[in-house]
Amino acid sequence: MEISKIGVIGGGSSYTPELIEGIISQASHLQVKEMVLMDIDPRRLEIVGALATRMVNKVGLPTEIALSSSLEQTLEGANFVITQVRVGGIAGRILDEKIPLAYGLIGQETTGPGGFSLALRTIPVVQKIAEELSRRSPDAWLINFTNPSGLITEAVRRSSPIKVVGLCNGPISMRKYVAHLMGLPAKDLYIRTIGLNHLNWADQILGQGENLLSQVIQTISCHPELIDTGYFPFAPDLLQSLQLLPCAYLQYYYNREEKLDELKKATKTRGEEVAELDRRLLLKYADSNLEEKPKELEARGGIWYSEAAIELISSIVNDKGDIHTLNVVNNGAILDLPEDAVVEIPCLVRREAVYPLSVGRLPLAVRGLVQAVKSYEQLTIEAALEGSYSKALQALLAHPLVPSFGLAKQVLDAFLGAQKDYLRQFG
Ligand code: G6P
Numbered sequence: 441m442e443i444s445k446i447g448v449i450g451g452g453s454s455y456t457p458e459l460i461e462g463i464i465s466q467a468s469h470l471q472v473k474e475m476v477l478m479d480i481d482p483r484r485l486e487i488v489g490a491l492a493t494r495m496v497n498k499v500g501l502p503t504e505i506a507l508s509s510s511l512e513q514t515l516e517g518a519n520f521v522i523t524q525v526r527v528g529g530i531a532g533r534i535l536d537e538k539i540p541l542a543y544g545l546i547g548q549e550t551t552g553p554g555g556f557s558l559a560l561r562t563i564p565v566v567q568k569i570a571e572e573l574s575r576r577s578p579d580a581w582l583i584n585f586t587n588p589s590g591l592i593t594e595a596v597r598r599s600s601p602i603k604v605v606g607l608c609n610g611p612i613s614m615r616k617y618v619a620h621l622m623g624l625p626a627k628d629l630y631i632r633t634i635g636l637n638h639l640n641w642a643d644q645i646l647g648q649g650e651n652l653l654s655q656v657i658q659t660i661s662c663h664p665e666l667i668d669t670g671y672f673p674f675a676p677d678l679l680q681s682l683q684l685l686p687c688a689y690l691q692y693y694y695n696r697e698e699k700l701d702e703l704k705k706a707t708k709t710r711g712e713e714v715a716e717l718d719r720r721l722l723l724k725y726a727d728s729n730l731e732e733k734p735k736e737l738e739a740r741g742g743i744w745y746s747e748a749a750i751e752l753i754s755s756i757v758n759d760k761g762d763i764h765t766l767n768v769v770n771n772g773a774i775l776d777l778p779e780d781a782v783v784e785i786p787c788l789v790r791r792e793a794v795y796p797l798s799v800g801r802l803p804l805a806v807r808g809l810v811q812a813v814k815s816y817e818q819l820t821i822e823a824a825l826e827g828s829y830s831k832a833l834q835a836l837l838a839h840p841l842v843p844s845f846g847l848a849k850q851v852l853d854a855f856l857g858a859q860k861d862y863l864r865q866f867g
Pocket of ligand 1: 587608609610710714739740741742743
């Protein structure tokens with residue numbers, strides 16, 4: 441089927457060639473007349489936009505690539521809008537990573553206090569995008585990639601009536617890595633993950649006519665070298681005891697001391713590495729002979745995000761009725777979480793709506809952690825929307841990676857001081 445317009449907010453991101461590749465590879469199911477890339481950085485937009493145009497021209501795709509600095513123009517008449525913004529840029533990310541570390545806490549861009557700071561900066565911006573979208577194209581779908589993806593999606597849901605789903609490349613990556621490990625085609629595996637964005641566990645891995653979860657755990661346990669690859673960074677006894685497969689971000693909880701040590705010893709934060717990678721990618725993109733997504737982009741963590749996004753859009757447009765793992769309003773799917781909380785779980789995708797599939801109760805071994813992180817997320821959303829210092833403090837106090845009031849207050853004050861230009865809601 442054909443759709444007339446996809447708007448990409450943050451279209452100057454070095455990730456955009458991924459999306460274009462997704463549009464190219466799904467072209468037999470989904471024809472997109474126009475793709476508008478919007479960005480506040482004209483230089484990035486020009487470089488990335490020119491590469492996107494060369495990519496579609498190379499394969500003869502009729503999709504028109506338009507560039508815009510206007511939010512209103514980008515949202516007007518869009519069927520789908522993808523948000524992939526980083527408020528405060530890479531410099532903001534580096535502060536999110538370094539400030540907690542200075543207080544002896546995990547410095548990570550989505551998990552822990554770093555993700556909290558990113559959320560405070562991002563919520564007002566994404567809220568504005570959602571408000572404008574509901575005025576310009578009230579029937580459009582907003583697909584949010586902006587991190588922390590689940591938390592931001594919930595903030596949009598609370599403050600706007602638009603149709604929004606949050607997406608992450610985590611679930612699709614888990615499927616591909618597990619398939620590779622087991623020597624099976626990824627399309628033949630169904631993995632049910634339950635929980636929140638960057639805080640979820642696979643409790644079913646269905647394939648070959650059975651639940652392969654314990655075989656997968658057994659296989660991982662037999663390959664201790666996998667611990668260092670970053671994708672299954674968990675001790676075999678942990679996996680054997682849980683009988684769940686945690687997403688990689690759970691290493692910040694299960695391996696907290698080791699991770700903290702590693703982050704403290706690193707000469708650069710991940711944000712500093714990404715800044716360098718991004719600089720090199722943009723130089724590469726500026727080469728007018730380049731007509732495809734360069735291999736170097738695979739060094740970024742968001743690999744396969746375009747596959748997740750474009751397959752989702754294609755499923756909605758073509759009313760495929762298949763299952764995607766999405767960040768959506770719980771509506772009773774996980775009995776241990778509030779009805780209005782956004783959770784990351786498998787959903788049935790239809791043209792008119794996405795329907796979360798029932799999970800029931802979370803296993804006792806993980807229930808408390810999920811509930812605590814969801815409380816932190818909800819307090820963070822309220823703090824950001826209300827500009828409330830006291831709720832911001834409560835949010836950090838509720839976070840399992842923040843051990844005391846003293847540290848919560850010092851880290852909060854440091855964020856508010858260092859990022860005040862982006863945190864004006866706190867006065
Ligand atoms: C993972 C996460 C994404 C995150 C990315 C960071 O893939 O699922 O949410 O944005 O890693 O990758 P980076 O290359 O920016 O460190």
